[in-house]
Amino acid sequence: MSDTCDILISGGGIAGLTAAAAFGTAGFKVICVDPTPPIIDGTAEGADLRSTAMLQPARILLERAGLWDNLAPHAAPLQVMRIIDAGGAESEPRVTREFDAADISDQPFGWNFPNWLLRREMMTRLEALDTVDFRAGIGTKRLFTRVGGAKVTLSDESTVQSKLVIAADGRNSPMRTAAGISVRTQRYGQKALVFVVTHPTPHENVSTEIHRTGGPFTLVPLPDRDGLPCSAVVWMDDGRLIQERLEMDVAHFEDEASVRSTHHFGPLTLVSPRQAWPIVTQYANRLNAERLALIAEAAHVMPPIGAQGLNMSLTDIATLLDLAQERREGLGDAKMLEAYHTERYGDITLRVRGIDLLNRASQAGSTVARDARAAGLSALYSAAPVRKMLMQMGLGMR
Missing domain, CATH: 3.50.50.60 (FAD/NAD(P)-binding domain)
Structure with a gap:
């Protein structure tokens, strides 16, 4: 039957x-x-340690599904999206631009949650x-x-x-x-390494995406952990390099991750296992x-x-x-x-x-391509109407 x-x-x-x-x-x-x-x-064992940023329109659906009220106490607001280009000779910021949700809305861009917690609720x-x-x-x-x-x-x-x-x-x-x-x-030869860190400098609800080569290094705010600021990290790079970092001892890995982050929030301390995922583009x-x-x-x-x-x-x-x-x-x-x-x-x-x-722009390895990426970021940011349009498109508002 x-x-x-x-x-x-x-x-x-x-x-x-x-x-x-x-x-x-x-x-x-x-x-x-x-x-x-x-x-x-x-x-x-096997818990999904990634996190998910639920953008503004997502909240409407979560409310319709009866989910938002239970999720809200666990939310880490994402008020500012910070993009850093660190594509110079040294791994240090050379162009930093911030996109503030207050320019287009009275709400944050979104709210970040650990994936395992989303499943629980x-x-x-x-x-x-x-x-x-x-x-x-x-x-x-x-x-x-x-x-x-x-x-x-x-x-x-x-x-x-x-x-x-x-x-x-x-x-x-x-x-x-x-x-x-x-x-x-479409395959890129990349993997994403995901993990959670604490750091001495507060993230102040800023999601930070750092570009150098191989792919972005992104720190997304999470609620404090053991009294310390905490972020979920997605580190995209060549698959071989990601596999090497997956197998590094913790101290060596923390040092390398801190350098790749340009020490933006200070030294990073690993507080979760590391997991790797292949990067592809695919659509039906x-x-x-x-x-x-x-x-x-x-x-x-x-x-x-x-x-x-x-x-x-x-x-x-x-x-x-x-x-x-x-x-x-x-x-x-x-x-x-x-x-x-x-x-x-x-x-x-x-x-x-x-x-x-x-x-593809984030993978740029040559000096010329990195310089072009930095110049493009500055040009897009400097035009206020374009900046606002990009923020609205990112939220699905346009």
């Missing part, structure tokens, strides 16, 4: 859990599955919703669709019949593959198939620059939610899903290409 629901969500990462909470709160009957149970303790919300059935340890296996609905076979050989299937199952999405949707992929050639919608990394993957990745995913969810509430009787039909593709695809491809260009 098959279970039935309005929406089956394949994938229980942050995007999948947010979608489950949003659609469940809106009154849809949801089944969400993921082959890997979420780790909701930051000290547990999202799981708590799902447990309170009688409209959501979350099944850990179970994945999706086969997809069969017809005009009137979809039938999905799960990894335990049970089946679910639903009006809409949402693929939130990652860059190697089994549901996207089952639907025959192809992707375009379509966001929909019969009874299927792609969101998050099933739809688009990009380098972690400008906090665009998950925030684009949340825009995917908000767009689908609006369409679903407008068309409850036609949930998951061709008209709804074509509207979803049309509304999101142009924005996704524009942002993917923009982040690709920024990443």
Whole structure:
């Protein structure tokens, strides 16, 4: 016998859990599955130690999903985005520019959260919703669709019949593959090293992105830890170099990270394990198939620059939610899903290409390319209308 629901969500990462909470709160009957149970303790083995900056528009969706009130006490506001070019002969700042949210809004750009904590609060919300059935340890296996609905076979050989299937199952999405949707992929030879540090100088709610070569070194504010200012770090560089740093002894690694940070907040002290992730750009050639919608990394993957990745995913969810509430009787039909593709695809491809260009600029190794990058940063910043437009575009307000 098959279970039935309005929406089956394949994938229980942050995007999948947010979608489950949003659609469940809106009154849809949801089944969400993921082959890997979420780790909701930051000290547990395998915990996701990355952090996510939720930009202003994301808060609206989190409120609609009943998540914001529980997340707010853990938020580290991001009031200023500081960009430093350190591409000279020595690893020291030569151009520093700050983008202040106060220039365009009475709110911060966004709020930063550890990923494991997001999962914890999202799981708590799902447990309170009688409209959501979350099944850990179970994945999706086969997809069969017809005009009137979809039938999905799960990894335990049970089946679910639903009006809409949402693929939130990652860059190697089994549901996207089952639907025959192809992707375009660009590799850079980079990896991102992620870890958490404390430092003597307060970050003052400033997210700092330092460019030299190989990729940016970004420090994103977190709440104080053991009485010391604390930041999440994403260090992008050539994959071979990242692997070497992953294996360094702690003292040597702290010294190298402090130098790469230009000692901006003083010496860095490692307070978490290190994890590495490959950097790619990838996007699906379509966001929909019969009874299927792609969101998050099933739809688009990009380098972690400008906090665009998950925030684009949340825009995917908000767009689908609006369409679903407008068309409850036609949930998951061709008209709804074509509207979803049309509304999101142009924005996704524009942002993917923009982040690709920024990443290539951040990799610059030659003196000429580094100087051009520094000059470009100064030119963009000096024109106030352009500066404001870039901030608004980064937030998804334009």
